[in-house]
Amino acid sequence: MKLALDPTPFHHSHELLEFPALVAELGYEYLQLTPHRDFIPFFNHPRADDDLVAKFRKACADAGVGVASVLPVLRWSGPDEDAREAAVRNWKRAIQITVDLGVNVMNTEFSGRPERAEESERAFFRSMEELMPIIEREGIDVRIDPHPDDFVEDGLEAVRIIRGVNSPNLGMVYVACHTFHMGGNMSEIMTAAGDKLRLVHVADSMDHHRSHGLRYITNPPGNAVRVHQHLKIGDGDVDWDEFFGGLGRLGFYDRDDTVMVSSVFAENENAAEVSRYQRDTMLAYMGKHS
Secondary structure (H helix, E strand, C coil): CEEEECCHHHCCCCCHHHHHHHHHHCCCCEEEECCCCCCCCCCCCCCCCHHHHHHHHHHHHHHCCEEEEECCCCCCCCCCHHHHHHHHHHHHHHHHHHHHCCCCEEEEECCCCHHHHHHHHHHHHHHHHHHHHHHHHHCCEEEEECCCCCCCCCHHHHHHHHHHHCCCCEEEEEEHHHHHHHCCCHHHHHHHHHHHEEEEEECECCCCCCHHHCCCCCCCCCCCCCCCCCECCCCCCCCHHHHHHHHHHCCHHHCCCCEEEECCCCCHHHHHHHHHHHHHHHHHHHHHHC
């Protein structure tokens, strides 16, 4: 298993090429390359040319840090066909960048729209028909997160759709702070995913279902919002013994194809301290449940 840091909290305090050295300084051997305005931004075509890709790869080598995964977020399930076609083009470039970095793992979100779930699912499978042959040819392993506000948010349904693509190169991401949007049945989802669960994000969140649905109040009531946080371990309601215990029962820690990412976004002002806390706490929980 690779233990990685998501450097998103440092996007506005450090330049892209500084990330590898920063990640090493914070005690991690790997980073997750999430959307960045200078590399692969949210929803749009990658900004990195071959020269920047080569420079980033060298910065990683100089720092002794590997890229555990590349995470694009593109509208490949968008019910708008023009947006979907653009996302497929953008995915092709993102795949090439990943290959040029010497990385074989990409993780992403289902995308699409929950209020247009049937249309979004059709769009998703159209994109898969075009992209999976490329993904399989390049030896990339793509892992998908049922993100809040995607066309599929429920964890068990995510397992079913991933299974339906029928490719060994497609797996699942379990994001701990999305637990309460995925159905709240963590152990059941992990068991159903089995060896398709190959990447996890570690961050806490409060359960918005508590206090008979009034823990968070939006105005006007009934707004179609998806409230969650990316807090450090212990600041929310995620059951961490269930989380790390479930991964332990799957043999997650002993596999060479799995990735665990610290993805706390709520405390930029304390990002370095929180990153070290996350590393130490994840290692402690893994030791407890190995």
